[in-house]
Amino acid sequence: MPSPAGFPFSAVVGHADLRLSLLLNAVHPAIGGVLVRGEKGTAKSTVVRALAALLPALAVVEGCRFGCDPAAPDPGCPDGPHLEPDAASRPARLVELPVGATEDRLIGSLDLERALTEGVRAYQPGLLAAAHRGVLYVDEVNLLHDHLVDLLLDAAAMGRAHVEREGVSVAHAASFLLVGTMNPEEGELRPQLLDRFGLTVEVRAARDVDTRTEVIRRRLAFEADPAGFAAGWAAADADLAARIAAARAALPGVALPDAELRRIAAVCAAFDVDGMRADLVLARAAIAHAAWRGADAVTEEDVAVAARLALPHRRRRDPFDEPGIEQDQLDQALRDAAEQTGEPERTDPDPDPDPGPDGPGGGAPDPGDGPADDSGQSDSPPPDGPAPEGQDTQPKGKGGGTQAPATPDPAFTARLLQVDGVGEGAPGRRSRSRAGSGRALRAATSQGSGIHLVGTMTAAAPMQLVRGRSGPGLVVRPDDVRRAVREGRESNLVLFVVDASGSMAARKRMSAVTGAVISLLRDAYQRRDKVGLVTFRGPGAEVALPPTSSVEAAVARLRALRTGGRTPLADGLLRARELLRVERLRDPRRRALLVVVTDGRATVAARPGGDAVADAVRAAGLVAADGVASVVVDCESGPVRLGLAGRVSAALGGTGLRLEELSADAVAGVVRAARAA
Template identity: 65%
Template sequence: MRPYPFTAVVGMPDLRLALVLSAISPAIGGVLVRGEKGTAKSTMVRALAGLLPEVDVVEGCRFSCDPARPDPVCPDGPHTGAAATRRPARLVELPVGAAEDRVVGSLNLERALAEGVTDYQPGLLAAAHRGLLYVDEVNLLHDHLVDTLLDAAAMGRATVEREGVSVSHAARFVLIGTMNPEEGELRPQLLDRFGLTVEVASSRDPGQRAEVIRRRLAYEADPDGFAGRYAEEDAALAAEIQAAQKLLPSVELTDDALRQIAEVCASFDVDGMRADIVTARTAVAHAAWAGRTEVSTEDIRVAARLALPHRRRRNPFDAPGIDEEQLEQALRDAEPPEPDDDGPGSGSEAPSEAPPEGGDGGQTPTAGQQGGGEQRAGAGKPFKARLFRVAGVGEGERGRRSRAITESGRTIGVQPPSVREGKPHLVATLRSAAPHQRGRGRSGPGLVLRKGDLRYARREGNEGNLVLFCVDASGSMGARSRMREVKTAVLSLLLDAYQRRDKVGLVTFRAQGAELALPPTISVEAAAARLEALPTGGRTPLAEGLLEAARVLRVEELRDPRRRPLLVVVTDGRATSGPDAVRRSHAAAELLAGVTAVVMDCESGRMRLGLAAELAEHLGAEHVPLGEVAADSLTSAVKSRLGRAA
């Protein structure tokens, strides 16, 4: 089946332009496409490969070396006098569950030990050289894999280190990632490594939506015929991309244009210099795309809109974006003066608009003014939270919270191939094979190695967990003006979970019962949004909250048995819903036996009942007063105790 034509996709001009510019100049660093499911993200990426010009490669080279400039250290080289052939540019897709060896390639350890040869098996990075590497759901990849991809994209090379043997090959490709933000975000330092980012959303225009349906049904009914109707448009676009690639080296980036780029990037307070460099490369590519040989203000405007939105984030829960008015102001401020311009202070500035007297005149309600007897309090600025771990050693997904047996980390032992995990352990393999060499008739150098001799490293690292928050939103929490403090502490723990690659869920209880406000997800941003909008009021059905938490954990154990849970109960311990509410809450706590839990005690005032501490005892949980959730509070407490002991 022929792929869906690139020019047949309806709408999405920003995504179309970002992909084209990255094809013109791979040095930009690729594109990250963010958007809801069903918005043709993957369709456009797969269609882009058909627009790229064919590439000349050394015949038989597994690394697609350019015959005109072959890689001098290519594992398949040297290529002196080698024949050349031409093939289409490749689109290589990286599955979410791919292992590291599949991405970067691997060595045949058995041949290396037995024959003394370096038998390197290329990975996906080698296959994508001089083409496109597409990662769907890039936010679901392990961090170390994403970092490997981005490093290779930035350096143009991939290096494989295995037991003291090093293999390096060229790996220059256009990296394109797509993701649905509802399923979790990329960490900021990884997000910054993508050159451009584009937000896509489905159109709300009925006419445009109808056209999308019409074209999709026509394509499914006759893929070849449908693609043929757009073949001429695709061919024309491909020719324009090729012409822009040829013009690219001739485009001049003047000092005035550089100053504008620097002014724009500085005005958005971006970190480091990558934003400036990417913006410059994108502006040059856009000028070539427009057929110009000098970068203009319009090129810089387009480049900034694509290169800066994901680099100005300061809070991981803030959506990326760019202020168009701020961009226009920065461009105006950095424009070179005209010959007859008297410069600033000539009286040409427009007077600033002052707000009308009496404030904004609006009727925006403040926290606590919503109707229905409910109160809503916003969270304050998050702080660095204490680290809470799950007891024992798990085997979950790689993360940064609790101890676990993982594919990376410190080696704590070896294991035979029947339970293969991790990377081969060279010394243990040699020790396993050495006693059998005489019986295997070895003569001369080398080692007679059998598959059963292989031993694999058993490594201990850290895993990500399921952090389930069970939050008391009853009237006793809001009436004492504590909800802002509570939300700030929970938000800080959410930020900690974000950094440690945890899944999070949110159970709330108030009035007559409990509800699952957010099913377990890796989208910590969604949890923060639900927390911010959480109302308070009514009685305190503590037992129902614990029962709902126990139900959620049972379901998640069936769905993801390797991910161990950490339960965080946020309450003052008062149970005021129904008869014998305290006894029922203690009985509900028994259903959570064996679950690592933390009780965040929100009780305040002089007369304290200590009910949260009793709940922690029934849960077998750590009891933490609300004021001691911050990491620096623990440090201060330890120093204070040490001072008293001295």
């Protein structure tokens, strides 16, 4: 029975693949969860929250904070041993992990109240314990802090959570259905966490007028009378809940024929996925789909549905590859796999992804809610089609002409560029920072964040006799409190200023430059940075990409970059300076790293009649005066070098590097950007 406060699962219009993915995981939790990717406002969170009402109730050990199963209690349960446990029943939980959650809240910590009042070391469970045998839901999972992602990875891999902190050493079961939602515009997910999700679904709003009308009608009806609306869909939700329970019961009896097992292996091999997790997930999803439709054996139909849901996020060979699988690619892989099964090829499978009846009111079909078009964007505009906004389409020529985007050289592992000093920005993996979480260096009386429990108790312990303590626990005074001084890593704003003038293209260096910048962008993606892109060519500079967390967008803009014309280096630096000024107002704690990629051959002055190189040096001095850390990548080549990029680097007060020195394999060590005083 759905909660009157929640939108009923059966009342959701469209999103067939999303509903099916959630239901298959409800039938077979070992599939590994669902990642829901989609634009904002597409009911991702609504559907996930509605799932909890359909899950069967759980039998738990009465009084156990970790939700142990009475039939098979965890022998290592901190609340155990459960020798002859009393059973109780409770609804399955959907536990939400906020993006800003702390490490203590996720894995648990020392029970501060009992430690200070009773003088005992007791463990206070966290969200992982609460989610055991239930659903752990992370909205905006791509924005989750890295240290929380690491903890999730460990728990998801082992099915247990390990806590080693503040004198507490605890391990407990933490097996949960992981469901995450994300908007790709806000940045991609780390590959390690991406692979932990069993299935992935792309959702987008319907473009069909009838479907959108039905969505509005149902939502307004729910807001006007939540209880009455839920009651109208109670029967449909009850039918789904009963079907989940029946499929769970039938699951052990579903056979996986050897022919279909070989088909699964052949399809995964055809898409060249990493490791064996995809094969296992695909097999489990196919079994669950067979149980869901009431079959006693897996068929090609089940394999086709499972492959469509399990493989799109696993075939990405590079963080900047477009996710997804085109249907014709999947059909071809299934046809090719038929040769491995030893059975006649089955053509045109017609799986029905509809997870259940439409329920009262009837749901209009939603052609816009299927998987998004995965064809991706071309690296260059079509020959006869319109160019992207702001892109020059003049043919290649002399003077102010342009050249088509260069094919990037192969990317490499970039060496670390970081801002010197210690900042206080958002958590990341680039520069040193004073962190609210992370490794505690020491206890201090004033500076720091959060209470350093061991330091506080150590300071209070010698004073207990003087303070006349007569019972258990510690007598703590305000001057005993110690704060934890922590050091971590922060993310930065990495602003690229790229020379796209004719002097770069004429020597056919743009492919090497593009490959190098893409390598730096990949490094920024891994270190959770925000990035921006300023380019200059012809008469002036433009902001090709305002600062964003979507590093993929920067790569797309860079790959479509056209070159040619004169070199307004001064204008590029001034435009970057203004952009950084605005960003400091928006996010004053995030430090910036300016990466200028140029050969330094300025040919356009900032003032009429001025000297182009002198103006560029003057602009660099203005940027340096703002205290911006900088790196200048010198792209000049040939037997005769003017060293103009070195003059710009000196004026910026930053570090100068040759293009070939960006590779971590070519040059050992860490480059620290020199920060102006």
